Amino acid sequence: MNNKQELPWDNPRFRNWVAVARACHSVERALAGALAPLDLKPAQLDVLMNLYRHPGMSQHDLARKLLVGRSNITMLLPQLENRDLLRRESDGKDKRVLRLSLTPSGEALLMDALKVYMGLLDKVMEQSTPAECDLLGEQMRRVAEALKVE
Template sequence: MPDLHEPNLLILLNDVARLIRTQADRRARAHGMTRAQWMILVRLRRCGGMTQRELAEILEVEPITVGRLVDRLAARNLVERRADPADRRVWRLHLTPAADPVLAEIDQVRIAFDAEATAGLAPERRQAVVEALLLMKSNLLAAGEAGAAA
């Protein structure tokens, strides 16, 4: 029988992820937005021109939820919908120039949050954690693809 006080990697990862989400929610609210809105802006900076469906898959929410979030971002002139040149039924999402200062603010909060979360973690240990998490992510993606193919 496993020792319940012994750290379990998957439980610990879940706990850390939950704490990150909770803190990120709090910090986004302090800036008048939601974590989900911040995530949309950051994702669109990485890959502009995504559809609401693509964003919904990444954020693990329903497309209608992303639609409402995008509506709010568009009302603030941070995101705009543009028609897809190949399919008139599809709208592509793009950042507007007004999103730049908001993204700069998000970056400042992220850097401070990262420093707070990793305080006391030596750079080489941090790199080892990143590498381990990337390997775990790769393993899980491969397992998911294998399961989908079966």
């Protein structure tokens, strides 16, 4: 870098974004540790939450919703299926499509995991007033929308 170029860490936008990224990473690490007694990883929890909210979604739709490649989903699903947490069934109209749904065991584990997750999120978000929490959420939704790639 030449001496005339502004360094990124002198820029408040850079410093604040690094703080957001560090906070996100800290929450992910804490969540991974909190979910370990349930033998569940954050990525697996994402799958369970999405299938609970959208039963019958396809593997393709799940990958898009989670912002991951289909290969990531292809690797995750057998682990959850082998634990009897979800099932994959052929679509009646298109045999190439597999529909996903939670089993009763999957739903029960999800409810336990959500208690853990909500406890962690309550601890994190109580650092903010309700208005600050809403403002933060709105800002992060705008960031996600600005970077949306389809």
